[in-house]
Amino acid sequence: MSWRKEQGRAERGYHHGNLKEALLQAALGLIAEKGAAGFTFADAARMAGVSAAAPYRHFRDRDELLSSIAQRGFEQFEARLAAAWDDGRPDTVTAFERVGKAYLAFAREEPAFYNAMFESGVPVDANAALQAASERAFNIIRAAAERLAALTPPGTPRPPAMMMALHIWSMAHGVASLFSRGDAARRKLPMSPDELLEAEVLIYLRGLGFPTDRRPAGHSAGPPPVPPEGSSGSGLPPGSPWGKPK
Amino acid sequence: MSWRKEQGRAERGYHHGNLKEALLQAALGLIAEKGAAGFTFADAARMAGVSAAAPYRHFRDRDELLSSIAQRGFEQFEARLAAAWDDGRPDTVTAFERVGKAYLAFAREEPAFYNAMFESGVPVDANAALQAASERAFNIIRAAAERLAALTPPGTPRPPAMMMALHIWSMAHGVASLFSRGDAARRKLPMSPDELLEAEVLIYLRGLGFPTDRRPAGHSAGPPPVPPEGSSGSGLPPGSPWGKPK
DNA sequence: TGTACATCAGTGAACGCGCGTTCACTGATGTAC
DNA sequence: TGTACATCAGTGAACGCGCGTTCACTGATGTAC
16 A cells, blocks of 8 residues: 555654653553553554554563553652652651642542552562562652651550551552542542541541641641531532442 | 253253353352453353353343442442441440451452452442442441441541541551452552551541540450550561562 | 143354454664775 | 665564354243133
8 A cells, every 4th residue: 555654654754763652651541541451452552553563562462561551650659659758848747648648649640550550450569670669659658657656646556657557558549549530430429539538647647646636836837637527528418429320 | 963962051951040140150250260350241151151142131231240240249248237337236436347347358258249349340320229239338337437426525526427437438448459359469468457457447536536445434345456566567577568579 | 631822041153343463574774894 | 975784663464362242043931721
């Protein structure tokens, strides 16, 4: 067919130039749209404007592409969590809460990454680079938990720092995957996921002995305290979020 | 082929007798094995020992089968949560914690149902029966949260009961989906998911003003208090559970 | 009790489809001299 | 600066596969009389 060159591929030559990157981007878009389960290698090639055989020059198979995405996701995740933590400034509790929000924000804004990282079935130990990236991300939360642990008021029983890190992780993941993901499966809520998580973390911190309705000495304005009865979320229709239709 | 009758289908006649049920069971097994994403209609037929066309007599399509499973899952889930709640006996806090454990137990023991209900992408509002079933299940948690709310010591700010219900749900779901599912994607933990969730809930309850290291007056033995530093989980290798290989 | 017949729940062959993967190939790029 | 050549990144045709779905069919069951 002599029209090959004129057809769409006109702008680029025979070589794509940056196919690996283009495939990652295409896959990311497809995952955001249909979930990691529904994404196919062939589709990614098509979206990148390339034949179905071309991706094999850059990825052994579909799984390798998927785990590359997960890895990149963990790297960006780490960066965002680290920025939110900001080494505990201005104070540990404030920074800790900010990490929780950053977690949610990531899940909301990067549903494709989040999906590939936590819901695609890619085993974290599939390859060393992926595993290292995921460890670095978790270490931000762990470091934060350790600082928090060192600060808990004496007299209050508290779990090991590692457990606290896992608590914050599961709270954030729970809220994110039930209510904050970008796809259609998420449940409807009578409040924002951020409000929900923030209140949850605040109650948790209070349970650890931190005063949360008044900031630790030396810090003025912070996130609002646990919402009292009657604030957003109450007075709304009593339907179940598991069953809320629209 | 004249051997048709003698081959495998010998025990049953031309009619299966209970194909609908057999398909549901087959699908459940397949989902447990490969996840809802990897389950196919044809596979379910094969496992039920029936031609690929037979399922169409009982289900419009794959999605209808899947949402039937989700619905049945919510029904069983409700039953287990209700049994755990036991109308708040012997006391609200104890029963509340038992609900959390029942949640985890369900996720662990019925990964296929859990998957279909929460991770398969089946929209809860796909059909009225499914939605009703999921609502009934959530209502157990909501009822428990309401009783808890009515009991919170005065003076402690607390969120609406609905929000408390969502908190317990997301904690349980977070732990379940990260650490307690039956499939290969779950992360390794330096402690049991039950311990993790129990401590999390206890700290949360303490944050609501409940005394958790000593049971409310009138109740003797209960779950252990929040584990102090040094209990299970500490002193273990400092690796990240996101990256823990084996 | 027996028979005719309607209904029902399966069969198996066929179809179109898209995927993953391989293969010999070819156009483009870069480099040695 | 020019040319020969190796290397690289794509092509497109082909393959086998399993899935979803439809179709006319047929064996089994139940029921009216």
